[in-house]
Amino acid sequence: MVDLIKAKFNSQDIPNDIEENKYLEFTRPLSTKTGEIKKEAIAKYKGLTFSLDRYENLTIIGSIHKYSNCGRHNFNDFTFKDTIEVLKDISKKFNLDLSKGKLQNLELGVNITVPIKATKVVDNVLVHLAQKFKDYSIRGAEYRESTHSRYYLKAYNKSLQYRRKGYTINKEIFRWEIKYRKMYSLNQMGIYTLADLCDVKKIHLACNVLIDKWKGTLFYDPTLRLNEVSNYVRTTNIHQWQNPNWWLKLSKQNRKNLKDRMHKIFRESSDNLHDLILKKIEEKIKASFHNRVPMTHPIKSTNSLPFNTLYIGLNSQLTNTFAGVNACLYRKPKISERLCA
DNA sequence: CTTGGTGCTCCTCCATACCT
């Protein structure tokens, strides 16, 4: 759900002794020319960056999802309740009033399992509105992104990212994410500050955007059964359908008609992944507002990091239910119960 | 007659560009 946040607190809204806070160690850059110590200061804690500007305004930037996992990863599910827990934790540890933390950026995303290789799903996410999804590869992550003026849509192969970091996983994980560049759309939903992220109605609205954006995304279904379709579809249509540029050249009316026709054929002669993924996104969002969440994926660590000890006491349950993971319900330990305190 | 393909208008919502 809620992943990256960027929030700014005005100097009068932060405690005077923030630099003495026991969880934060601020460092200041030193000018080697003048020997002058800059006023700006930076501290890091559990993957969050706390920066003070020269007017002593505080900006917090980072993933609150990773924060709940000691700053290590955002592979697991992160529920609405977790969001509240983390924000309360931040508020308490740093003595901050969440309603004073004005949001400047927000990222929301869901991890879901897919029945084919996640990379195949990502590769076939083609166009949203008039914007193609373009390939990106940074820090072990491969994703495609559609750039809009107010937001970015991102489709990730999350299982690849897992494996590159040394985790064993036998499920294919697809992550669908929206990153806001401007606050306008979120403001329309009543989301202005960190405190608004604790409001279930507002977050529900924000999460539903993920559903709408997926509905509006052109997806070529690689499970199309070629033996069931006409010769014309086999020889011509499938090449057109897989080509984002071909879609973008069409008139809007023509695009709609051809999209409808393609979807009809996918409904009849494929596993209809677009619909399947839509349903999974809907289910995951719904579940994230309950305490008990259907688990996306069991996780085993192959390196020495105590990754699975995050779920200490639950390991046997996880490994025993490898086959039916989607049916596996579990309660995540509270932040304070986890080993990263 | 039905069915499927096409194309039109109206209307709403949203993206963009540009302002402060």
Place this chain on the structure above:
DNA sequence: AGGTATGGAGGAGCACCAAG
């Protein structure tokens, strides 16, 4: 960053046409 004017995208509904 926030705010807004403008135009475009696309969905709904309807009509037309050809083929069976």
